[in-house]
Amino acid sequence: MKELLSIENLHLNFRTFWGTAYVLNGVNLKIYENEIVGLVGETGCGKSVTSMSILKLLPSNAELSGKIIFEGQNLLELSEKEMKKIRGKKISMIFQDPMSSLNPLFKIKTQMVDIIKLHHNIHKDEALKKAMELLKAVNLPDPHRILRSYPHELSGGMRQRIMIAMALSFEPSLLIADEPTTALDVTIQKQILDLILDLKKEYHFSVLLITHDLGVVAQTCDRVGVMYAGNIVEVADVNELFENPYHPYTKGLLLAIPDPRYKKPLKPLRGNVPSLFKPPHGCRFHPRCELAMDICRREKPQLIEYSKNHAVACHLFRRGDKK
Amino acid sequence: MKLWEYIIYRIVLAVVVIFFVVTIVFFISRVIPANPAALWAGAHPTPEEIERAKEELHLNDPLITQFYYYLNGLFHGDLGISIRTHHPVAEDITKAFTATFELIIVAEFFAIIIGIALGTYSAVKKDSWVDNLSRLFAISGVSLPIYWFGMVLQLLFFKELGWLPLSGRVDTIVMLEHPLHVITGFYIFDSLITGNWIIFKNAVWHIILPAITLAMYPIGLITRQIRSMMIEVLQENYIRTARAYNVPNRTIYMKYALKNAVAPALITVGLSLAYTLVGAFLVEIIFNWPGLGRYATYAILSMDYPAIIGVVIIGASAYVFINVIVDLIQMYLDPRIRV
Ligand SMILES: Nc1ncnc2c1ncn2[C@@H]1O[C@H](COP(=O)(O)OP(=O)(O)OP(=O)(O)O)[C@@H](O)[C@H]1O
Ligand code: SF4
Numbered sequence A: 001m002k003e004l005l006s007i008e009n010l011h012l013n014f015r016t017f018w019g020t021a022y023v024l025n026g027v028n029l030k031i032y033e034n035e036i037v038g039l040v041g042e043t044g045c046g047k048s049v050t051s052m053s054i055l056k057l058l059p060s061n062a063e064l065s066g067k068i069i070f071e072g073q074n075l076l077e078l079s080e081k082e083m084k085k086i087r088g089k090k091i092s093m094i095f096q097d098p099m100s101s102l103n104p105l106f107k108i109k110t111q112m113v114d115i116i117k118l119h120h121n122i123h124k125d126e127a128l129k130k131a132m133e134l135l136k137a138v139n140l141p142d143p144h145r146i147l148r149s150y151p152h153e154l155s156g157g158m159r160q161r162i163m164i165a166m167a168l169s170f171e172p173s174l175l176i177a178d179e180p181t182t183a184l185d186v187t188i189q190k191q192i193l194d195l196i197l198d199l200k201k202e203y204h205f206s207v208l209l210i211t212h213d214l215g216v217v218a219q220t221c222d223r224v225g226v227m228y229a230g231n232i233v234e235v236a237d238v239n240e241l242f243e244n245p246y247h248p249y250t251k252g253l254l255l256a257i258p259d260p261r262y263k264k265p266l267k268p269l270r271g272n273v274p275s276l277f278k279p280p281h282g283c284r285f286h287p288r289c290e291l292a293m294d295i296c297r298r299e300k301p302q303l304i305e306y307s308k309n310h311a312v313a314c315h316l317f318r319r320g321d322k323k
Numbered sequence B: 001m002k003l004w005e006y007i008i009y010r011i012v013l014a015v016v017v018i019f020f021v022v023t024i025v026f027f028i029s030r031v032i033p034a035n036p037a038a039l040w041a042g043a044h045p046t047p048e049e050i051e052r053a054k055e056e057l058h059l060n061d062p063l064i065t066q067f068y069y070y071l072n073g074l075f076h077g078d079l080g081i082s083i084r085t086h087h088p089v090a091e092d093i094t095k096a097f098t099a100t101f102e103l104i105i106v107a108e109f110f111a112i113i114i115g116i117a118l119g120t121y122s123a124v125k126k127d128s129w130v131d132n133l134s135r136l137f138a139i140s141g142v143s144l145p146i147y148w149f150g151m152v153l154q155l156l157f158f159k160e161l162g163w164l165p166l167s168g169r170v171d172t173i174v175m176l177e178h179p180l181h182v183i184t185g186f187y188i189f190d191s192l193i194t195g196n197w198i199i200f201k202n203a204v205w206h207i208i209l210p211a212i213t214l215a216m217y218p219i220g221l222i223t224r225q226i227r228s229m230m231i232e233v234l235q236e237n238y239i240r241t242a243r244a245y246n247v248p249n250r251t252i253y254m255k256y257a258l259k260n261a262v263a264p265a266l267i268t269v270g271l272s273l274a275y276t277l278v279g280a281f282l283v284e285i286i287f288n289w290p291g292l293g294r295y296a297t298y299a300i301l302s303m304d305y306p307a308i309i310g311v312v313i314i315g316a317s318a319y320v321f322i323n324v325i326v327d328l329i330q331m332y333l334d335p336r337i338r339v
């Protein structure tokens, strides 16, 4: 498998009125060609900001360091002009809330044509034709009507399909989907995920699928990264992760979902998500970890490949001492 | 509801509101202890003359009958005869109203252009020195008294620099030498379409200072409103979407964000228009502008109640219809309201 994107030791702080928030604390994640990687974690752990970092769409109070290697270049070192060749073209993104991600005061036509025209350097009529093709590609019936509609005249599922159609405008090699189905009802969720899977087969892009729904991960992803308070704490193939989780947080997460496969009583994680203004030293999970040791309070565990295709960041799992 | 149904509904509503205004103003003006008949009869009237004046003005009839006469006249575009000028009030007001309206249109035009430009720029360059300066300017606009602005401008541009005329709508001499063929009553417009460039220039020169004075408050109001709406809009998800596809900043600000900021800010524009209607009273006195405000002031000073009622009715109608128009524009801009 060829490596497509590699996030290395990504740190992100936000300077705010109340002080500095240490949001990402050395994130490491690789995405290979033609695979779907899931990214899971509790709300506020930094999934969205990780994806926004890739496209460099963060607000001006963000301080970013580390590396994001894509096709051999470090995106963090690229100028805004060079970034424009990547953003929306080679890497495109769809967002959680298709209701608010489209501009309410402009017709779909205007919004799509403005984007397509901009990049392909083509005339409006051609852009319109292209928009029509894209809407057909995402199985939207009656593209003529859709183009003439305002967002509020369409359903959530239709809007998310439009967002996907926009994302396909330039045949990206990476599609970032930030909770693409969270705002939709269950039957539509399934349709949208299936659509992404179908399109992936057709266009051969990789997907970074951000979600907090482990069921979605199990159904769609090849690999999955688990995030906790700004760190990737575990990465593994999907089946491996569900069958054989290493990290105490992952275990807790799996226990906390009502999954019939486990037949165990629902057991929520104890404690609260830590404040990112004063994150815990060492392992950020230690205040909530039942297995915490002395070293956990002092030293941050590194993400290591503990067994084949299964990496974990926890002091219980040291390089070398295979189970 | 269909669009035209809505428009008709709004117009009917407007007419009802205006009817209430007419009623209230009519009865208030009759309750005030004044002696219009004495005024009507001219200087040093004899009791017989006053009695005759009372007959002419229907002042001996019961109030309700007087009201009926008034409404009947109103229906035929007759607002009565001014006690002060002895002209039909409708005629006086039409003349004064176009003068005021011209002033308001120019002022509001400045206010909208400057307010939107300043507010947008402020929001985009939030917390920069330009933003701070424009906020200070906006605060001054809404808080400093209008006569203060007017007099400072007169001191500066008339007395010190001598660039602009002190007051009036057009120089009388110039008007006599180059008579203007009045079509709409808006001097700038009439002189433009009849190609009377001398009057055009003269009228424009005259309107600059009062229009700026009148515009200060709306500029402040609109700038602040657009700035805060724009800051809010720029954080919206659809702006993030546009950024994720490299839509250039200029398109984002001027097209995608501005429309979203302007649609709700229109309410403020409507409010500021109402304000200019009131502000015009002061500005017209300061700049000796022959408009509704000046007319009303004299009418009040001389208890010329047909004129007072006329001004109030016209003012209220203008206000009500401005709001209807603002609502319709808002509907045009925001498809979600167009149900
Ligand atoms: N502009 C910002 N300024 C300050 N803090 C921010 C900013 N944007 C995000 N954060 C903080 O960064 C942290 C991570 O946010 P992020 O949106 O990535 O969470 P998430 O994992 O996507 O959560 P969710 O599942 O709710 O979407 C949060 O604690 C959030 O408060
Ligand atoms: S490093 Fe320590 S505290 Fe962190 S998860 Fe592992 S055992 Fe728990």
Ligand SMILES: [Mg+2]
Pocket (backbone or CB within 6 Å): A047, A048, A049, A178
């Ligand atoms: Mg998120």
